[in-house]
Amino acid sequence: MEKKTIIILSLISIVLSLLYLLLEYYGLSRFCALHLYPCEPYIKEYSKLEHASKERVIIVLLTTVNKLKKIKPVISSLLDQTVKVNEINILLSEKKNKEIPKYLYKVANFYYNCKGFSSLVTKERDKNTKIIVVNDEYVYGKDFVETILAASNSFPSNIISIENNKFNYAILLTPDDFNEDCQTCDCLSSWLKRNLNKINIIEYKEIYKKLV
Secondary structure, eight states: OHHHHHHHHHHHHHHHHHHHHHHHHTTTOOOOHHHSSSSSHHHHHHSSSOOOOOOOEEEEEEEEEGGGOOHHHHHHHHHHSSSBSEEEEESSOOOOSOOOOOHHHHHHHHOOOOOOOGGGGSSSOOTTOOEEOOOOTEETTTTHHHHHHHHHHSSTSEEEEEEEEEEEEEEOGGGGGHHHHHHOOHHHHHHHHHHHEEEEEEEEOOEEOOOO
């Protein structure tokens, strides 16, 4: 092999290695894997994780029946974490005779005919429960749950919000944060505006909009 060819191949190898490291650093290789791979391997690994907290922790995803076949990257990202939660709950605004992907029954509880944000309090009575509300359009970083819980432990009296340009990617609350306003306000963003004095915004960059 000519010396020139060896040099070119070496340069290509170096560039590809740097590209891989860059993708790993920003979580983009994981982002691609979450879209390409089935959810089952993530389900298997998730069962081996330690619980996130001694307190009860649940994740709530408010979505629609029509989107259920498009949220696999979101669900996979919530399973591919450093710790696991007690429950993942999917709140649906309606109940239609559409096929629900089978893998979802293995990882989540379903609540139908939920009118909005106020539905979050219908099943949760423990005042110490940490409720993490996530967006059905985004995939979350591998240490997302651990990070938002750590922020909550540092600021136990606050609602924790991860947002950018006033758009909420995720929030963490407890039942104690709910008040009478919650019963009359179905819109999460409207309720948050009423409680701005209790919100603590934290920075978390590894959140990306899913591809489809």
